[in-house]
Amino acid sequence: MPKSQPILTAYFDDPESHTLAHYRRRGGYQALEQAIRTLKPDQVTETVKASKLRGLGGAGFSTGMKWGFIPKDNPKPRYLVVNADEGEPGTFKDKWLMLKEPHTLIEGMLIASYAIGCRRAYIYIRGEYVRPLERLKGALEEATAAGLVGAPLFGSDHRLDVTIHVGAGAYICGEETALLTSLEGGKGFPKLKPPFPAVEGAFKCPTIVNNVETLCYVPHILQRGAEWFAALGGERFGGMRLFAVSGDVAAPGVYELPLTVTLRELLYQHAGGIRGGRGSTELKAVIPGGSSAPILTAAEIDVQMDFDSLAKAGTMGGSGAVIALSTDVDIVEALYNVTRFYHHESCGQCTPCREGTGWMDKLLARTLRGGAREGDFDNLVRIARNIIGNTICPLGDAAALPVMSYVGKFRSEFDAYLQRAQGAA
Amino acid sequence: MPKLTIDGREIEVEKGTRIIEAARAHGIYIPRYCYHPGLSIAGNCRMCLVEVEKAPKLMIACQTVCSDGMVVHTKSEKTKTAQAAILEFLLINHPLDCPVCDQAGECDLQNFYLDFGRYTPTFAEPKVKKRKAYPIGKHVILDSERCILCSRCVRFCEEITHTNELGIFDRGDHAELMLAPGQQLDNNYSGCTIDICPVGALTDREFRFQVRVWYLRAFNSICPGCSRGCNIEVHTNPTRPHHAGGERLVRIKPRFNPQVNRWWMCDLGRYGQTWVDSPERLALPLRVAGAGQQPCEWPAAAAAASELLRNARGKIGVIAGAQLANEDFFLAGKLLLDHLEAPAAAVGSFDKNARHDELLLEADKAPNRTGAAALGWDTSAGAERELLERAARGELKLLYVVGRDLVAEFGAELVEAALAKSAMIYQGPLANSTSGRAQMVLPAAAFAERDGTFTNSQKRVQLFLEAFPPFGESKADWEIFQLLAKALGESWDYRSSQEVFEELAKTAAEFAGMTYEIVGQQGAALKSARGDAALPEPDPAALDRRGRIPVAPWGSR
Numbered sequence: 001m002p003k004s005q006p007i008l009t010a011y012f013d014d015p016e017s018h019t020l021a022h023y024r025r026r027g028g029y030q031a032l033e034q035a036i037r038t039l040k041p042d043q044v045t046e047t048v049k050a051s052k053l054r055g056l057g058g059a060g061f062s063t064g065m066k067w068g069f070i071p072k073d074n075p076k077p078r079y080l081v082v083n084a085d086e087g088e089p090g091t092f093k094d095k096w097l098m099l100k101e102p103h104t105l106i107e108g109m110l111i112a113s114y115a116i117g118c119r120r121a122y123i124y125i126r127g128e129y130v131r132p133l134e135r136l137k138g139a140l141e142e143a144t145a146a147g148l149v150g151a152p153l154f155g156s157d158h159r160l161d162v163t164i165h166v167g168a169g170a171y172i173c174g175e176e177t178a179l180l181t182s183l184e185g186g187k188g189f190p191k192l193k194p195p196f197p198a199v200e201g202a203f204k205c206p207t208i209v210n211n212v213e214t215l216c217y218v219p220h221i222l223q224r225g226a227e228w229f230a231a232l233g234g235e236r237f238g239g240m241r242l243f244a245v246s247g248d249v250a251a252p253g254v255y256e257l258p259l260t261v262t263l264r265e266l267l268y269q270h271a272g273g274i275r276g277g278r279g280s281t282e283l284k285a286v287i288p289g290g291s292s293a294p295i296l297t298a299a300e301i302d303v304q305m306d307f308d309s310l311a312k313a314g315t316m317g318g319s320g321a322v323i324a325l326s327t328d329v330d331i332v333e334a335l336y337n338v339t340r341f342y343h344h345e346s347c348g349q350c351t352p353c354r355e356g357t358g359w360m361d362k363l364l365a366r367t368l369r370g371g372a373r374e375g376d377f378d379n380l381v382r383i384a385r386n387i388i389g390n391t392i393c394p395l396g397d398a399a400a401l402p403v404m405s406y407v408g409k410f411r412s413e414f415d416a417y418l419q420r421a422q423g424a425a
Numbered sequence: 426m427p428k429l430t431i432d433g434r435e436i437e438v439e440k441g442t443r444i445i446e447a448a449r450a451h452g453i454y455i456p457r458y459c460y461h462p463g464l465s466i467a468g469n470c471r472m473c474l475v476e477v478e479k480a481p482k483l484m485i486a487c488q489t490v491c492s493d494g495m496v497v498h499t500k501s502e503k504t505k506t507a508q509a510a511i512l513e514f515l516l517i518n519h520p521l522d523c524p525v526c527d528q529a530g531e532c533d534l535q536n537f538y539l540d541f542g543r544y545t546p547t548f549a550e551p552k553v554k555k556r557k558a559y560p561i562g563k564h565v566i567l568d569s570e571r572c573i574l575c576s577r578c579v580r581f582c583e584e585i586t587h588t589n590e591l592g593i594f595d596r597g598d599h600a601e602l603m604l605a606p607g608q609q610l611d612n613n614y615s616g617c618t619i620d621i622c623p624v625g626a627l628t629d630r631e632f633r634f635q636v637r638v639w640y641l642r643a644f645n646s647i648c649p650g651c652s653r654g655c656n657i658e659v660h661t662n663p664t665r666p667h668h669a670g671g672e673r674l675v676r677i678k679p680r681f682n683p684q685v686n687r688w689w690m691c692d693l694g695r696y697g698q699t700w701v702d703s704p705e706r707l708a709l710p711l712r713v714a715g716a717g718q719q720p721c722e723w724p725a726a727a728a729a730a731s732e733l734l735r736n737a738r739g740k741i742g743v744i745a746g747a748q749l750a751n752e753d754f755f756l757a758g759k760l761l762l763d764h765l766e767a768p769a770a771a772v773g774s775f776d777k778n779a780r781h782d783e784l785l786l787e788a789d790k791a792p793n794r795t796g797a798a799a800l801g802w803d804t805s806a807g808a809e810r811e812l813l814e815r816a817a818r819g820e821l822k823l824l825y826v827v828g829r830d831l832v833a834e835f836g837a838e839l840v841e842a843a844l845a846k847s848a849m850i851y852q853g854p855l856a857n858s859t860s861g862r863a864q865m866v867l868p869a870a871a872f873a874e875r876d877g878t879f880t881n882s883q884k885r886v887q888l889f890l891e892a893f894p895p896f897g898e899s900k901a902d903w904e905i906f907q908l909l910a911k912a913l914g915e916s917w918d919y920r921s922s923q924e925v926f927e928e929l930a931k932t933a934a935e936f937a938g939m940t941y942e943i944v945g946q947q948g949a950a951l952k953s954a955r956g957d958a959a960l961p962e963p964d965p966a967a968l969d970r971r972g973r974i975p976v977a978p979w980g981s982r
Binding site: 170172187192343344345346347348349350351352354355356357358359362363366373375379386389390391392 | 466468469470471472474481482483485488506507510511513514515517518547548549550551553573574593595596597598599600
């Protein structure tokens with residue numbers, strides 16, 4: 001594997017990386033100027049499309065293609081909304097990007113807004129992210145003072161105003177349509193699709209919602225070329241991404257690596273190998289893409305970390321949050337932890353998720369209390385199966401897929417609870 | 426126009442039609458809770474999930490628009506599995522209190538469980554506890570544990586009344602329907618939230634615990650509360666008349682009419698008809714004998730009244746209320762104006778500032794002023810006062826008052842002055858301070874006790890049917906006029922209000938060509954409102970008097 005140069009994380013160790021001066025010194029905002037002076041908006045979109053950049057919030061959809069969905073004939077204003085509501089358990093990459101590279105994000109926004117023809121952008125940031133918010137505000141002030149935000153850019157008539165909107169702590173508001181409802185002042189309920197946000201999003205206007213990290217790669221793609229970025233990846237994906245590695249590893253943290261890296265390499269070469277809470281060095285399982293992702297066993301980690309390979313392995317790339325579980329971990333407890341989270345965070349709008357997450361949570365809680373009954377775990381899988389695909393938004397699937405994979409791959413650990421319960425009775 | 430296949434049947438639909446409506450139009454019922462044709466699409470209950478070929482997952486039929494070549498399966502294994510799953514999810518936290526729930530019998534959790542559920546329950550966890558028996562308005566009481574959070578009521582208060590009293594608070598399986606802070610559900614359409622609630626979450630405080638709904642029978646009627654003439658069902662309890670404190674008019678529900686009231690009706694109309702069973706109802710004819718009014722039989726009453734009329738020929742003043750039916754106005758006119766040459770017949774006008782709104786409620790609180798005017802009655806403002814003043818000047822010998830309380834409307838002084846110079850016959854369903862001053866009192870049937878037609882403010886003639894027999898010895902107004910006409914030697918022989926209407930339609934140009942079957946269940950416009958447009962096709966089902974078993978939700982099934 002060729003040694004890859006970090007892109008977004010290259011200056012993470014520099015305490016001044018978040019300042020405009022530092023950003024300018026290393027060529028910041030040049031990509032923006034170059035794009036506006038030399039490219040038409042459609043050419044920017046084409047460049048991003050050609051780079052094979054895919055949405056790094058979780059869904060992995062082609063960013064350039066998404067921008068292209070903005071209807072050309074709709075006279076309404078268009079909006080760019082930055083999804084900085086990083087809430088997927090295990091995920092902490094956007095936090096570091098906002099702390100360390102706020103100007104990269106702003107430049108990415110300015111380029112994206114130029115491409116899609118938008119005058120107003122919103123950054124919807126997770127309420128708990130107090131320090132990233134401060135950094136973002138500081139950077140916006142700098143960019144405004146420098147005439148980059150809120151003023152016509154480089155002799156063109158393109159300008160962008162940016163509003164920061166602070167979320168109130170609901171996980172569901174990271175789902176793009178719920179985020180838009182919340183941004184509009186409503187309760188964080190996902191919207192029915194179609195229409196998709198690009199056609200009818202914030203305030204019923206065409207809207208592009210992009211993840212922080214996704215936008216951060218955009219200036220680099222414009223500066224160094226779509227081919228460069230595409231070449232870092234594989235056939236259907238470009239570039240690198242930030243993996244947030246946590247759990248039972250020796251060196252948890254954010255690792256920026258090409259998507260061609262395997263899960264084994266990520267865990268053992270980059271994250272320092274396995275170290276469990278009680279000292280185990282043996283891997284039991286890995287959650288490869290945030291808590292919503294189906295689990296992989298220790299035998300399944302030779303998978304490449306791009307979206308398609310992980311999908312083929314029955315799981316997903318998701319938000320790039322990798323959580324390692326050593327043999328110190330009880331899988332039933334791990335699943336209960338995840339399930340309880342989705343029960344707590346289900347918005348309650350649609351039936352299968354509202355009722356199903358609570359049911360699964362209660363069933364697992366009873367199991368852990370020693371009350372497992374015959375048929376419980378088949379039933380658990382059946383409940384999960386009845387949620388999947390039947391909900392308004394992906395939260396239902398996110399709650400159900402782990403259940404199916406944990407029970408499916410570690411059934412004996414679940415059955416042990418049943419045997420203990422029957423033994424006690 | 427897109428062509429699609431639903432359950433093997435090829436169907437052509439208008440562009441933009443949703444699967445749920447396309448299926449319904451062809452007799453295929455897809456179960457639903459949150460969907461209501463009068464409200465926006467919420468898509469939250471997921472009960473209408475159906476299999477659509479080539480779609481990666483099941484689609485909700487309420488939102489999915491039909492497209493050309495689409496193949497939909499509403500009864501496939503996948504669809505059935507999803508339907509049973511949704512029901513199971515909805516029921517895990519639903520209390521098993523059907524035996525004490527008013528919705529039982531017209532509950533779509535019960536109905537759909539039988540039609541689409543029938544799973545073996547496996548839920549072994551404690552249910553979520555929520556607020557119960559919580560009054561949220563004058564007419565509506567909430568049981569949150571029964572609520573399935575379909576948001577129909579919330580959307581109704583947002584989209585139809587624009588009053589926004591309700592919201593869904595908290596989230597997940599603790600989400601709860603509740604009043605917005607500081608609010609009461611006190612808009613004039615609050616009863617509609619009960620109608621559209623598919624389960625027993627919102628129930629009617631008046632109807633609660635009175636009657637099990639399976640004893641009820643529904644009859645088509647028209648609300649007499651204002652000139653809108655909302656189409657309604659009168660629900661009565663023919664087999665257990667002692668229930669509900671003996672009330673015969675047990676409840677009123679709106680009946681769908683896209684031209685008049687859609688699925689809705691106002692609380693004033695819905696809860697304003699309790700007078701039908703009130704103690705003030707007149708049961709027998711009364712006549713002044715000795716110390717005061719004494720009950721008498723109809724033949725004696727007719728004889729006495731006809732005597733009064735005969736003696737006052739040419740000097741009779743008629744003051745009628747516009748709650749009379751078209752048939753009543755027609756025969757009253759024939760008897761009193763034509764035969765007895767009454768010089769004046771006043772219905773009068775209404776207070777244009779009386780309570781009204783932009784949805785349904787009109788300022789004119791009588792259901793048939795348009796009909797009275799179309800039949801030649803004086804509906805100008807002040808017509809009745811003028812008549813009373815003429816009586817007070819001694820120009821009239823007899824006042825024939827139908828369904829009005831002149832004392833309440835014009836004050837005792839003017840009425841006393843009029844009665845000093847003339848006698849009075851009072852005809853109406855209720856005793857009041859005017860009836861107490863009459864020489865003769867003739868008890869009239871209420872709207873729910875007889876057939877008839879009203880003409881609403883849109884000039885739409887609408888049919889109402891007898892839901893239960895007249896109270897006591899009371900009779901329909903047109904029957905009373907016929908009785909008097911016979912006593913005066915006329916050879917009238919109308920056997921029903923339908924026959925009266927047929928003659929009316931031959932006589933009055935506005936009604937030309939109409940019959941009860943043509944008026945039908947949705948009404949027919951007067952000639953002046955219809956122009957050259959044809960009358961509707963006859964609808965014989967409109968005259969089905971057997972009484973239906975009520976089917977909720979009203980008109981949206």
